[in-house]
Amino acid sequence: MAEWQAMGLDLHNCPIRSILDQVAAKWPVLILLEVHQEPKRFNMLLRAIPDISRRMLTQGLRDLEQNGLLTRTLFDTRPPAVEYALTALGRSLMDPLLALVDWAALNRAAVAEAHRLYDSARQA
Amino acid sequence: MAEWQAMGLDLHNCPIRSILDQVAAKWPVLILLEVHQEPKRFNMLLRAIPDISRRMLTQGLRDLEQNGLLTRTLFDTRPPAVEYALTALGRSLMDPLLALVDWAALNRAAVAEAHRLYDSARQA
DNA sequence: CCGAATCCTAAACGATACTG
DNA sequence: CAGTATCGTTTAGGATTCGG
Numbered sequence: 001m002a003e004w005q006a007m008g009l010d011l012h013n014c015p016i017r018s019i020l021d022q023v024a025a026k027w028p029v030l031i032l033l034e035v036h037q038e039p040k041r042f043n044m045l046l047r048a049i050p051d052i053s054r055r056m057l058t059q060g061l062r063d064l065e066q067n068g069l070l071t072r073t074l075f076d077t078r079p080p081a082v083e084y085a086l087t088a089l090g091r092s093l094m095d096p097l098l099a100l101v102d103w104a105a106l107n108r109a110a111v112a113e114a115h116r117l118y119d120s121a122r123q124a
Numbered sequence: 125m126a127e128w129q130a131m132g133l134d135l136h137n138c139p140i141r142s143i144l145d146q147v148a149a150k151w152p153v154l155i156l157l158e159v160h161q162e163p164k165r166f167n168m169l170l171r172a173i174p175d176i177s178r179r180m181l182t183q184g185l186r187d188l189e190q191n192g193l194l195t196r197t198l199f200d201t202r203p204p205a206v207e208y209a210l211t212a213l214g215r216s217l218m219d220p221l222l223a224l225v226d227w228a229a230l231n232r233a234a235v236a237e238a239h240r241l242y243d244s245a246r247q248a
Numbered sequence: 249c250c251g252a253a254t255c256c257t258a259a260a261c262g263a264t265a266c267t268g
Numbered sequence: 269c270a271g272t273a274t275c276g277t278t279t280a281g282g283a284t285t286c287g288g
Contacts, residue, residue, distance in 0.1 A: 110213050
């Protein structure tokens with residue numbers, strides 16, 4: 001049995017849901033994956049994630065910082081530099097997250113095949 | 125190193141991204157968690173997930189079926205009954221997914237504390 | 249009971265211009 | 269460089285109604 005059930009928690013009436021809603025989402029996951037490889041600066045992240053906008057990146061970084069998953073370090077140089085890195089809490093999240101990405105990598109063929117089957121079944 | 129990196133895949137130029145975008149999202153995760161406990165019918169799911177609407181549930185179930193993660197079985201009774209259950213592929217996804225929920229359960233206090241810290245720091 | 253179709257609102261998002 | 273601010277658009281989502 002899963003931990004959260006063993007703990008007797010009601011998933012839908014508990015902070016877990018709001019944490020999950022924020023973490024199991026598109027941009028947070030992608031940002032964390034990038035920062036996990038190495039600490040990165042704002043514009044590096046902007047380039048690394050092709051389809052994210054300035055706005056979403058800013059917002060995502062704020063949220064992740066607020067949740068204690070990454071740190072924002074300002075270097076007082078000219079021009080100024082800002083570096084984002086995982087916290088210990090953030091690193092602890094990477095295990096489940098990487099497992100999820102690995103699952104997607106390993107099963108991408110199966111998912112594609114399922115799409116084909118579904119489409120051809122619909123045609124009938 | 126993670127599997128997907130060992131495989132030399134570019135996360136952002138590859139089907140993994142679209143799979144991840146669909147799986148690492150709010151409603152799919154919640155639906156899968158419910159169906160994982162036991163096969164469920166439409167209205168059972170509607171009641172089990174308090175804040176989902178008819179529409180989002182229908183759509184989510186379709187997507188998950190299309191991705192080969194669950195099956196839709198129609199029982200020809202009066203009134204008709206429809207049962208949703210995990211496929212083998214769907215079950216294989218539950219490991220990473222449950223790990224994620226467990227992480228949220230175990231670290232909910234840490235996240236809450238991070239929020240407190242962030243807020244009090246902002247006040248200064 | 250299961251779901252499709254419709255309409256409408258709220259939220260997410262992108263593009264751009266601007267500031268320290 | 270690292271953002272914030274504003275605006276306009278697109279999408280997600282809810283409420284409701286209808287049909288099988």
